[in-house]
Amino acid sequence: MIAYLIRRILYAIPILIGVNLLTFALFFVVNTPDDMARMQLGVKRVTPEAIEKWKQQHGYDKPLLINKMADSSAKLTDTIFWQKSASMFVLDFGFSDDGRSISREIVTRMGPSMAIALPTFLIGLIFYVSFALLMTLFRATALDIAGVALCVVLMSVSGLFYIIGGQFLISKLWHLVPISGYAGGADGFKFVVLPVVIGVIGGIGSSSRWYRTIFLEEIGKDYVRTARAKGLSELSVLFSHVLKNAMIPILTGVVVVIPLLFMGSLLTESFFGIPGLGSYTIDAINAQDFSVVRAMVFLGSLLYIVGLILTDISYTLVDPRVRLQ
Amino acid sequence: MSFTPVILWSDALVFLLLAAGALMTWYVRRQEYLLLPWRRVAKSNVAMVSLLVLSLFLLVGMLDTLHYRVALKDKSAGQTVYSPEVLSVFDKLVEPLRLHTEKTYSAPMAMTLYAKESVTDAQGNVVRVYPKLQYTGDDGQVMSRAVTGALAGLLAGGGLVWLFSSFPRRRESSGIENHRVAVQSSARQWPLVIVTLIIAGLIGMTINLASVYHVLGTDKVGQDVLYLSLKSIRTGLIIGTVTTLVTLPLALFLGVAAGYFRGWVDDVIQYVYTVLSSIPSVLLIAAAVLMMQVTIDTHPNWFDTAASRADLRLVFLCLILGMTSWTGLCRLLRGETLKLRELEYIQAAQSFGVSSLRILSRHIMPNVMHIILIALVMDFSGLVLAEAVLSYVGVGVDPSMISFGTMINGARLEMAREPMVWWALAAAFSFMLVLVLAANLFADAVRDAFDPRMNRT
Numbered sequence: 150m151i152a153y154l155i156r157r158i159l160y161a162i163p164i165l166i167g168v169n170l171l172t173f174a175l176f177f178v179v180n181t182p183d184d185m186a187r188m189q190l191g192v193k194r195v196t197p198e199a200i201e202k203w204k205q206q207h208g209y210d211k212p213l214l215i216n217k218m219a220d221s222s223a224k225l226t227d228t229i230f231w232q233k234s235a236s237m238f239v240l241d242f243g244f245s246d247d248g249r250s251i252s253r254e255i256v257t258r259m260g261p262s263m264a265i266a267l268p269t270f271l272i273g274l275i276f277y278v279s280f281a282l283l284m285t286l287f288r289a290t291a292l293d294i295a296g297v298a299l300c301v302v303l304m305s306v307s308g309l310f311y312i313i314g315g316q317f318l319i320s321k322l323w324h325l326v327p328i329s330g331y332a333g334g335a336d337g338f339k340f341v342v343l344p345v346v347i348g349v350i351g352g353i354g355s356s357s358r359w360y361r362t363i364f365l366e367e368i369g370k371d372y373v374r375t376a377r378a379k380g381l382s383e384l385s386v387l388f389s390h391v392l393k394n395a396m397i398p399i400l401t402g403v404v405v406v407i408p409l410l411f412m413g414s415l416l417t418e419s420f421f422g423i424p425g426l427g428s429y430t431i432d433a434i435n436a437q438d439f440s441v442v443r444a445m446v447f448l449g450s451l452l453y454i455v456g457l458i459l460t461d462i463s464y465t466l467v468d469p470r471v472r473l474q
Numbered sequence: 475m476s477f478t479p480v481i482l483w484s485d486a487l488v489f490l491l492l493a494a495g496a497l498m499t500w501y502v503r504r505q506e507y508l509l510l511p512w513r514r515v516a517k518s519n520v521a522m523v524s525l526l527v528l529s530l531f532l533l534v535g536m537l538d539t540l541h542y543r544v545a546l547k548d549k550s551a552g553q554t555v556y557s558p559e560v561l562s563v564f565d566k567l568v569e570p571l572r573l574h575t576e577k578t579y580s581a582p583m584a585m586t587l588y589a590k591e592s593v594t595d596a597q598g599n600v601v602r603v604y605p606k607l608q609y610t611g612d613d614g615q616v617m618s619r620a621v622t623g624a625l626a627g628l629l630a631g632g633g634l635v636w637l638f639s640s641f642p643r644r645r646e647s648s649g650i651e652n653h654r655v656a657v658q659s660s661a662r663q664w665p666l667v668i669v670t671l672i673i674a675g676l677i678g679m680t681i682n683l684a685s686v687y688h689v690l691g692t693d694k695v696g697q698d699v700l701y702l703s704l705k706s707i708r709t710g711l712i713i714g715t716v717t718t719l720v721t722l723p724l725a726l727f728l729g730v731a732a733g734y735f736r737g738w739v740d741d742v743i744q745y746v747y748t749v750l751s752s753i754p755s756v757l758l759i760a761a762a763v764l765m766m767q768v769t770i771d772t773h774p775n776w777f778d779t780a781a782s783r784a785d786l787r788l789v790f791l792c793l794i795l796g797m798t799s800w801t802g803l804c805r806l807l808r809g810e811t812l813k814l815r816e817l818e819y820i821q822a823a824q825s826f827g828v829s830s831l832r833i834l835s836r837h838i839m840p841n842v843m844h845i846i847l848i849a850l851v852m853d854f855s856g857l858v859l860a861e862a863v864l865s866y867v868g869v870g871v872d873p874s875m876i877s878f879g880t881m882i883n884g885a886r887l888e889m890a891r892e893p894m895v896w897w898a899l900a901a902a903f904s905f906m907l908v909l910v911l912a913a914n915l916f917a918d919a920v921r922d923a924f925d926p927r928m929n930r931t
Binding site: 163164167168171172175176179180184185187188301302304305306307308309310313316317321409412415416419430431434435437439442443445446449450453454 | 745746748749750752753754756757758760761762764765767768769771772855859862863866867868869878882886889890899903906907910911914915918
């Protein structure tokens with residue numbers, strides 16, 4: 150298994166290089182640093198000197214790939230690609246436009262993001278799976294049909310509606326919790342409840358329906374008939390046979406997103422004023438802070454690849470037939 | 475009034491899609507085995523009701539796609555000068571809605587503005603009153619207008635139902651057996667008829683009221699919310715459909731090629747889609763849209779009108795959404811092709827010396843079509859929802875373009891006002907819900923009809 154993991158990690162490197170090259174092309178080749186400077190400084194009446202100054206301030210005043218003016222090894226290192234893109238491999242993300250270290254921002258903002266994302270993920274998973282099991286238990290009855298219909302309606306509603314509607318109903322009308330804000334520690338509880346509840350409700354439709362399909366696929370198999378023939382009750386068939394065998398497809402979709410929880414959710418965090426990575430990204434997008442967006446893209450794909458490796462490991466935990474070699 | 479037709483980029487792509495759709499319909503109609511799953515779709519009442527709703531949305535979207543520019547009255551040096559404002563046939567049809575702008579917010583069906591204003595009355599005293607709206611009818615006429623509109627709508631709907639129900643029956647021979655089938659099928663279609671009549675009545679009522687009142691109120695700058703909602707439909711539909719123009723060829727060619735040729739072709743294609751799918755899609759879209767904004771802003775001379783600039787941004791957004799969303803379908807197609815190429819009939823074709831290109835086009839492609847169709851209809855609703863979120867985040871359509879996202883974005887702070895302004899948000903969300911729900915239900919019916927794994931009895 151160790152050998153397999155090492156191979157997987159080695160395989161991740163070319164993918165990260167690909168991501169890196171893609172973002173480099175997107176941010177520096179599609180538009181030259183001159184274009185970006187002009188954009189940041191205002192399109193009209195901008196002097197070449199101002200552009201040069203802006204580029205120097207942000208470290209964009211170097212050649213893209215090869216610096217012909219520099220000495221031997223600096224030919225490669227004293228370039229935009231080396232300093233802005235390649236440096237991300239050692240998690241050195243540089244500085245945002247307001248001069249702060251992006252790496253430090255990421256570390257401090259991970260906490261609030263996790264405080265929202267982790268409970269949403271865990272409560273949601275338990276709730277969706279139970280709801281799907283309930284629908285499976287009552288399959289092909291009016292209850293099941295009503296459940297599926299509810300899911301279809303819920304998944305047709307825009308995610309923005311859940312947030313705006315929830316804030317209005319719970320905070321403005323009933324005054325149960327503050328509309329937005331964040332505090333660390335135990336004080337934070339009242340700020341966390343609403344985003345978590347809304348996050349869970351927002352996912353019911355698509356997730357429960359998806360789990361229901363998985364369970365229904367399993368329930369038609371031979372081992373279920375055998376279990377019933379043994380005289381097991383429908384409930385114990387569901388929990389000790391169907392649920393266990395449905396673990397592989399469930400894990401495939403679930404484990405991948407665990408590392409991405411660090412990134413937080415763009416919408417939730419910006420609506421609820423959570424100082425996490427999601428709102429950091431949104432602010433960067435609105436302020437057109439390209440270095441932050443670039444760092445987030447790289448971090449996101451890094452976490453996604455970690456998630457893929459975790460998925461493989463989780464298979465061995467739930468299914469003894471899977472051996473990683 | 476003279477005018478010049480304008481074909482924006484998105485219009486051209488919509489016409490291309492329509493032509494492709496018409497071609498496909500013509501081809502499918504000639505092949506009985508291709509028609510069979512569609513017959514199953516047609517048997518489902520839910521599918522037909524949602525198709526009806528979808529085609530209404532489509533009609534509005536299509537009318538809104540025929541653009542033109544009006545000629546201005548004063549000519550310069552004998553040359554006709556056209557107004558910089560790009561209008562559509564739909565704008566012309568609902569001209570009262572577009573032109574009846576008030577000063578600021580007003581509630582649905584209101585007679586007055588929502589806030590008090592200082593007005594000097596006849597005696598010269600300054601009083602605080604709710605000023606009457608500029609464009610509104612008589613208070614007492616609401617009921618009569620609603621009823622006459624609904625009746626006219628019902629009548630038109632009834633006529634339509636009669637037309638459709640009498641049309642296919644004429645071709646059937648008059649046997650007793652056939653008669654029974656006809657009676658059974660008409661009994662099955664009752665829900666469809668009822669829903670059609672309800673929708674027709676609602677539309678008639680809305681049309682008759684909207685010509686005088688602001689049925690859904692007005693927004694901050696006094697624009698009619700119903701007009702904004704109807705205009706948003708085109709943007710949503712374009713995002714949902716034009717994106718497939720990018721997704722489909724990429725996913726189809728790369729996925730099938732990877733699965734069929736295997737070896738290094740497979741490795742390269744797998745590498746490309748793993749790289750693309752490893753970036754969280756919102757971030758990739760945000761990055762690409764930011765870059766596109768820079769390009770558009772630094773080249774203002776590319777566009778002759780504001781509409782063409784907003785339109786090009788919409789097309790680019792579709793392109794970017796397509797570039798980020800083809801990987802899932804590509805993976806599915808690769809897997810299916812890997813399975814198909816081991817089947818006997820493919821091996822038979824290979825041993826007969828049929829060329830790879832021919833095997834791909836004659837044997838593999840037709841057998842993965844159902845996957846493509848299911849994926850396309852399933853993606854549509856997700857894309858419509860994504861547009862609203864992206865526009866809210868600031869990486870969606872141009873802020874000047876009317877869309878569900880920009881409507882919600884503009885109205886999100888209005889819930890905090892006193893008195894509360896809820897109608898713009900409610901209208902945007904309800905239109906979106908109806909569109910997406912209809913699309914989801916239709917997609918489910920299509921999937922049920924086309925998926926070979928479904929066991930039918």
